[in-house]
Amino acid sequence: MRMSMATPPPQDRRMARKALVAASIGNFVEWYDFAVYGYSAAVIATTFFPAGNATVGLLGTLAIFGVTFFLRPLGGILLGRLGDRVGRRPVLSLTVLLMGIATALMGLLPTYASIGIAAPLLLLVLRLAQGFFGGGEFSGASTYLVEYAPPHRRGLWATLSMATGVFPFAICGLVVFGVSASMSEQAYGAYGWRLPFLFALPLALVGLYLRMKIEETPEFRAVKEAGTVERSPMRTLLTHHRRAVLLVLAIASLNAVGSYTVTSYMPTFLTSHAHLSQATALIASSAAVAILACLLPIAGSIGDRVGRRPVIVVGTIGIVLLAVPGYLLAGQGGMLSALIGQLLMIVPLAGISAVLGPSMCELFPTHVRYSGSALGYNVAYALFGGTAPFVAQSLISRTETPIAPAFYLVVFGLVCLVAVLKLPETSRFSLATAAVGDEEPPHVPISQENAR
Numbered sequence: 001m002r003m004s005m006a007t008p009p010p011q012d013r014r015m016a017r018k019a020l021v022a023a024s025i026g027n028f029v030e031w032y033d034f035a036v037y038g039y040s041a042a043v044i045a046t047t048f049f050p051a052g053n054a055t056v057g058l059l060g061t062l063a064i065f066g067v068t069f070f071l072r073p074l075g076g077i078l079l080g081r082l083g084d085r086v087g088r089r090p091v092l093s094l095t096v097l098l099m100g101i102a103t104a105l106m107g108l109l110p111t112y113a114s115i116g117i118a119a120p121l122l123l124l125v126l127r128l129a130q131g132f133f134g135g136g137e138f139s140g141a142s143t144y145l146v147e148y149a150p151p152h153r154r155g156l157w158a159t160l161s162m163a164t165g166v167f168p169f170a171i172c173g174l175v176v177f178g179v180s181a182s183m184s185e186q187a188y189g190a191y192g193w194r195l196p197f198l199f200a201l202p203l204a205l206v207g208l209y210l211r212m213k214i215e216e217t218p219e220f221r222a223v224k225e226a227g228t229v230e231r232s233p234m235r236t237l238l239t240h241h242r243r244a245v246l247l248v249l250a251i252a253s254l255n256a257v258g259s260y261t262v263t264s265y266m267p268t269f270l271t272s273h274a275h276l277s278q279a280t281a282l283i284a285s286s287a288a289v290a291i292l293a294c295l296l297p298i299a300g301s302i303g304d305r306v307g308r309r310p311v312i313v314v315g316t317i318g319i320v321l322l323a324v325p326g327y328l329l330a331g332q333g334g335m336l337s338a339l340i341g342q343l344l345m346i347v348p349l350a351g352i353s354a355v356l357g358p359s360m361c362e363l364f365p366t367h368v369r370y371s372g373s374a375l376g377y378n379v380a381y382a383l384f385g386g387t388a389p390f391v392a393q394s395l396i397s398r399t400e401t402p403i404a405p406a407f408y409l410v411v412f413g414l415v416c417l418v419a420v421l422k423l424p425e426t427s428r429f430s431l432a433t434a435a436v437g438d439e440e441p442p443h444v445p446i447s448q449e450n451a452r
Contacts, residue, residue, distance in 0.1 A: 100204020
């Protein structure tokens with residue numbers, strides 16, 4: 001197994017700050033698309049599907065949301081391979097631009113009434129494109145930040161990026177609410193819903209500009225200078241790092257189901273089953289998600305101090321215990337109860353989300369880090385993240401039990417807890433020797449790594 005050389009001298013603080021901002025903005029663009037699609041599910045259902053059956057339209061909208069996740073692993077494999085061979089920076093520049101273009105084009109699509117079945121098909125094509133390029137975004141941004149961060153702050157830096165992936169759910173909720181409140185319901189349904197999608201393009205252009213200005217990570221430069229760039233990352237992963245890939249798969253699956261059941265699906269749940277107005281549901285959900293974004297850096301810092309494993313174990317147990325009470329409260333029909341119910345689930349979810357980014361990068365050595373984290377993360381989100389809103393709505397429809405999604409979350413949490421308990425503590429070791437695999441090398445403590 002090839003290992004990276006010692007970390008080169010640190011970059012100055014100004015470059016480090018630029019790296020943090022540039023890596024984070026792409027994550028914002030990626031999740032902005034998912035947020036605006038989730039918050040606009042009701043109007044998308046009536047715009048791109050036949051009128052007359054609201055349930056079929058909503059399920060179709062959620063199905064497209066889920067199906068596009070199945071292209072994320074392919075994007076993760078191909079873009080991760082590029083990231084491990086040519087560098088993190090060029091791949092991240094590509095992903096932020098093309099994700100933004102795909103999202104903006106959704107806002108220009110004709111309706112079902114105009115072109116019939118071609119409307120949902122075109123929507124599907126753009127969502128597939130967004131899913132493909134999104135497959136290389138979060139894992140790439142996390143890899144970039146973890147490799148650039150000071151050794152004792154890897155958790156904090158990675159969770160700052162994660163927070164920028166959460167903020168779109170809060171900001172987008174306010175954007176959708178602001179646009180819908182500024183015009184009549186008829187005008188919003190006719191053209192107003194398109195505006196939040198179009199906003200993605202300028203965001204992507206800003207992200208591209210920032211990413212073109214940053215340097216490659218010290219870790220990757222060391223590998224390149226040593227001539228140990230991996231030629232076949234996937235082969236190496238499946239040969240030497242199967243255990244690490246499975247651990248990332250388990251952690252990411254738990255985070256995916258928790259995130260999409262508690263955030264993306266919640267506005268639909270609050271309007272359809274708690275009978276809140278769209279405005280009230282958006283305000284409650286946006287406030288809850290904003291709190292989650294603020295909790296993430298705190299949880300990341302705690303993970304740097306006490307370790308990744310204790311934080312995610314406590315978070316997983318919290319989700320198992322609080323999912324049912326949280327959904328019961330959220331379904332009571334008031335904005336305050338909706339907010340408190342979501343917070344019961346969001347607080348433990350913050351612990352899980354905060355550990356995901358740094359852990360999935362620390363489990364792999366530099367020469368396969370991008371590919372390894374992308375593979376485990378995207379397979380998890382394809383199987384369990386994108387399908388979570390559809391599964392939640394289907395469970396409610398079949399069981400006629402509004403809190404059925406909570407039981408799904410509980411069962412999933414119990415299953416994943418077994419894997420979480422097997423997670424090794426990675427926060428204390430140098431990235432230069434990071435690896436959990438079939439031939440696990442000796443780890444070097446951070447105290448022996450060159451100070452950054």
